[in-house]
Amino acid sequence: MKLKNPPVNSLSLEMLTELVINLEKLENDKAVRGLVLTSEYPGIFSAGLDLMEMCGRNPAHYAEYWKALQEFWLKLYQSSLVVVAAINGASPAGGCLMSLICDYRILADNPKYTIGLNETLLGIVAPFWFKDTMVNTIGHRASERALQLGLLFPPAEALQVGLVDQVVPEDKLQSTALSVMAQWLAIPDHARQLTKTMMRKPTVDHLVKQRDADIQNFVSFVSRDSIQKSLQMYLQKLRQKKS
Numbered sequence: 001m002k003l004k005n006p007p008v009n010s011l012s013l014e015m016l017t018e019l020v021i022n023l024e025k026l027e028n029d030k031a032v033r034g035l036v037l038t039s040e041y042p043g044i045f046s047a048g049l050d051l052m053e054m055c056g057r058n059p060a061h062y063a064e065y066w067k068a069l070q071e072f073w074l075k076l077y078q079s080s081l082v083v084v085a086a087i088n089g090a091s092p093a094g095g096c097l098m099s100l101i102c103d104y105r106i107l108a109d110n111p112k113y114t115i116g117l118n119e120t121l122l123g124i125v126a127p128f129w130f131k132d133t134m135v136n137t138i139g140h141r142a143s144e145r146a147l148q149l150g151l152l153f154p155p156a157e158a159l160q161v162g163l164v165d166q167v168v169p170e171d172k173l174q175s176t177a178l179s180v181m182a183q184w185l186a187i188p189d190h191a192r193q194l195t196k197t198m199m200r201k202p203t204v205d206h207l208v209k210q211r212d213a214d215i216q217n218f219v220s221f222v223s224r225d226s227i228q229k230s231l232q233m234y235l236q237k238l239r240q241k242k243s
């Protein structure tokens with residue numbers, strides 16, 4: 001599956017909705033057992049959540065957006081398919097989250113392709129289920145440091161901390177993804193799927209139990225004037241970068 005939402009594959013409401021629909025279609029297709037997730041635009045895997053969905057909108061929109069994000073996370077994290085992320089570009093914040101919920105992550109070796117949950121740099125806080133996903137991958141201490149500092153790791157460091165499973169030359173990314181997929185598909189589906197469910201259930205239950213409260217938290221947090229100002233300033237900085 002190629003992510004295709006120009007210019008930076010931000011996770012807009014429309015993109016999240018389409019991703020869920022496409023995942024459902026693939027899961028219902030008996031001929032499909034695995035999925036390689038990559039970007040149509042080498043250089044950018046995904047810029048994460050769409051900042052335009054979080055700026056200057058009304059509370060009902062924020063709630064709808066957050067619900068769609070939760071839906072996408074729940075769908076992909078619990079997917080019966082083998083999901084391999086072939087990360088061919090920068091992967092900040094929600095982009096990192098998306099790769100963390102796959103089963104295996106391969107990052108192309110390019111110093112510009114940084115990955116991490118950098119929310120604090122924007123003056124926002126990674127929600128508990130982003131944090132849980134990261135802790136499940138790299139452990140508590142490394143997550144605490146990465147989350148507080150909003151670290152974006154270049155490939156060698158991402159590998160060292162365990163944020164990705166493999167770093168390969170850019171021209172080997174797709175072939176490596178396919179050989180990793182073959183290895184995972186050699187395992188009987190039912191045993192692998194039940195194991196995945198068992199490993200992920202506590203994290204899923206944590207979000208499911210608090211879904212509504214989490215939406216309310218997000219809406220009131222993002223509606224604050226101070227947060228709106230931080231986000232606006234961050235967007236402006238991104239735009240000024242060009243000039």
Ligand SMILES: CCCCCCCC/C=C\C=C\CC(=O)SCCNC(=O)CCNC(=O)[C@H](O)C(C)(C)COP(=O)(O)OP(=O)(O)OC[C@H]1O[C@@H](n2cnc3c(N)ncnc32)[C@H](O)[C@@H]1OP(=O)(O)O
Pocket residue numbers: 007008010044046047048049050051052090092093094095118119122124125126127217218221222235238239241242
């Ligand atoms: C108390 C507890 C309460 C709990 C409440 C929870 C609250 C948590 C809330 C939110 C969590 C959010 C997680 C996120 O994912 S936030 C998004 C974070 N993303 C980023 O920081 C990435 C920003 N983008 C970049 O760093 C770069 O754009 C990059 C992806 C590296 C690509 O660089 P480059 O190729 O140079 O492209 P440009 O920077 O020039 O960007 C091109 C245009 O795209 C716009 N853009 C970029 N990123 C986003 C984005 N995430 N959303 C929307 N738009 C984006 C950028 O402004 C350029 O636009 P324009 O052409 O109009 O200038």
